[in-house]
Amino acid sequence: MSIPATVACLCGKVELALGAAPQARANCHCASCRDFYATPMLAASAWAAADVRVVKGELRRYAHPDKQMSRAFCADCGELMFGINRLGMTVLPNGLAARAAGGALPPALAPQMHLFYAERVLEVADALPKYLQGWDGPLLAD
Template identity: 60%
Template structure:
C-alpha cells in the first residue's frame, strides 16, 4: 500500500497535500496530547511544515492557552487536520491517513514507537519501543 499524496477531512472541504516522508511516527501518551486532541493516545506522524500544505479549503486554528501547540481544523465538519508542535512541525493524525487508505495505515507511516508511556491511560501490547518520556530517554520494561 502506498502513502497517499492528499488527505481530506470527513466532509471533503479541506484537502492536505503531502510530500516527502515524516520525521517521526509515534503513538503519544503525554497529557498535553491527550487533553489537546481529546484522545487517550495520539497516533500521528510529524512532518516538516513545508511538506504539508493546504491544497483546498481553509482551516481554523486553536492555540493551546499555555503550551506551544496549535490545532488546525476544518471549519465545516470540525475534524482536526493537523497540529503544530513546539518545534513547528505539522503533526497529522493517523486517522486521516487510514481513512484515505481504506482503513489501514501504509507500512511507511505506521508508528515506530510510543512516547511518554509512563503517562499512559491504557497498556498497549505490541513490539514497539515504549519510551517512558521522549525518544531519547529510557524505555519501559516489557
C-alpha cells in the same frame, strides 16, 4: 501501499498535500496531547511544516492557551486536520491517512514507537519500543 499524496476531511472541503515522508511516526501518551486532542493516546505522524500544505478549503486554528501547540480543523465539518507541536512539526492524525488509503494505515506511516509511556492512561500490548519520555530517553523495562 505508499503514503497518500493527499488527505481530506470528512466533508471533503479541506484537502492537504503530503510531501516527502514524515520525520517521526509514533503513539504519544503525554498528558498534553491527551488533553489537547481529547484522546487517551495520539496515533500520528510528525512532518516538517513544508511537507504538509493546504491545497483546498479553509481551516480554523486554535492555539493552546499555555503551551506551544496548536491545531487546525475544517471550518465546515470540524475534523482535526493537523496540530503543530512545540518543535514546529505538523502532526497528522493517523486516521486521515488511513481513510485516504482506503481504510488501512499504510505501512510507511505505521507507528514505530510509543512516546511518554510513563504518562499513559492505558496499557498497549505491542512490540513497539515504549519510551518513558521522549525518544532520546529510557525505555520501559520488560
